[in-house]
Amino acid sequence: MKYTQLGRTGLKVSRLVLGTMNFGPQTDEADSHAIMDAALDAGINFFDTANVYGWGENKGRTESIIGSWFAKSAANRDKVVLATKVYGNMGTDGEPWPNHDKLSALNIRRAVDASLKRLGTDHIDLYQFHHIDRATPFEEIWQAIDTLVAQGKILYAGSSNFPGYKIAQANETAARRGSYGLVSExxxxxxxxxxxxxxxxxxxxDYGLGVIPWSPLHGGLLGGVVRKEVEGGRRSSGRTADALKDAAVRAKVQSYEELLDKHGLEPGEVALAWLLTRPGVTGPIVGPRTAEQLQSALRAVELELSPELLAGLDEIFPGPGPSPEAFAW
Structure with a gap:
């Protein structure tokens, strides 16, 4: 496994991040434990979760599954860089209560203690804000985070789904306070x-944050869906099926798969490997439902993409280009 540094921290993390969002809703506890065992055996040491994973009435279930895995061996916790998130409403008794979500100091304090209990650990390595909270000033957020760092409950703070200006606002506010600020997005x-x-x-x-991409296969669209339809008669479902109804989307995806067929490469593995070539990227999040899916993701870390292939990918998916030119009409 290849490793890198997480932003401007001293943490060395694997270039694949194990996403656990399927643990509980789609993968039972025993299989989830097996996937975590296999990930650790393969050298993946960066695990990502969130307090709301498990969803609905089972919010917190995913953290509990990770906690029961930690309970099997103290070495498991010692080897893992553990990341979780705060924002979603964790109220379970009917109508959500105010102050049980978002980023108020009260909810941050409450949510950290609840996550620590479910995870069965005394600290969280990376505590992430799942979304921006327009109602809570960053001065209050950093005051709460600084207290948790001083208490030893968390080591670092990160963001998720933040626009660029919020990353800047968060870290400028942190700098004025003498706080460490965000280390990842x-x-x-x-x-x-x-x-x-x-x-x-x-x-x-610019602010020294590691970038952790989620949905590296774009909900499965980059995982060989057209080929699967042709070869196995397997119909796509959900958002992927809806996206493929658009002729322009289908044409792009088909061009992508045809390009990779010429190179003898798997679409899902190339999508992950491409992210590992991007400046600033720490590692993409993979959310395997099975051990087989994990093995496919692991192959991407060793995959070298040629300049010719990278150029071909840019032709199909050109991206917006640099700013401010990308904003030009």
Whole structure:
């Protein structure tokens, strides 16, 4: 496994991030434990979760599954860089209560303690703001985070789904307070969806944040869906099926798969490997439902993409180009 440094921290993390959002909703506890065992055996040491994963009445279930895995061996926790998130409403008794979501100091304090209990650990390595909270000033957020760092409950703070100007606002406020600020940004970024290159990735680079792309296969669209339809009669479903109804989208995806067929490469593996070539990217999040899916993701880390192939990918998915030129009419 290849490793890199997480932003401007001393943490060394694997270039693949194990996403756990399927643990509970789609993968039972035993299989989730097996996937985490296999990930650790393969050298993946960066695990990402969120307090709301499990969803609906089972919010928090994913963190609990990770906690039961940690309970099996203290070495598991010692080897893992653990990231979770705060923002979503965790109220379970009917109508959500106010102050049980977003980024008020009260909710941050409440949410950290609840996550620590579910995860069965005394600290979280990377505590991420799942979304921006327009109602809570960053002065209050950093006051709460600084207290948690001083208490040893968290080490670093990161953001998720932040626009570039919010990354700047958060870190400028932190600098005025003498706080450490954000060290990472988790954003939607893949070959098909490259708008993060306009402002989010440059802002992250300027402020020393590691970029952690989520949905690297764009909901499965970059995972060989057209080939699967042709070869196995397997119909796409959900958002992927809806997207493929658009003739222009289908044509792009088909061109992508045909290009990779010429090179004898798997679409999903190339989509991950491409992200690993992008400036500022720490590592993409993979969310395997099975051990087989994890093995496919692992192959991407060793995949070298030729300049010819990279140029071909840019022709199909050109991206927005640099700012401010990308904003030109």
């Amino acid at each position: 988790q954003c939607l970024y893949n070959l098909y969806e490259r708008r993060a290159e306009m402002e989010v990735v440059p802002a992250a680079q």
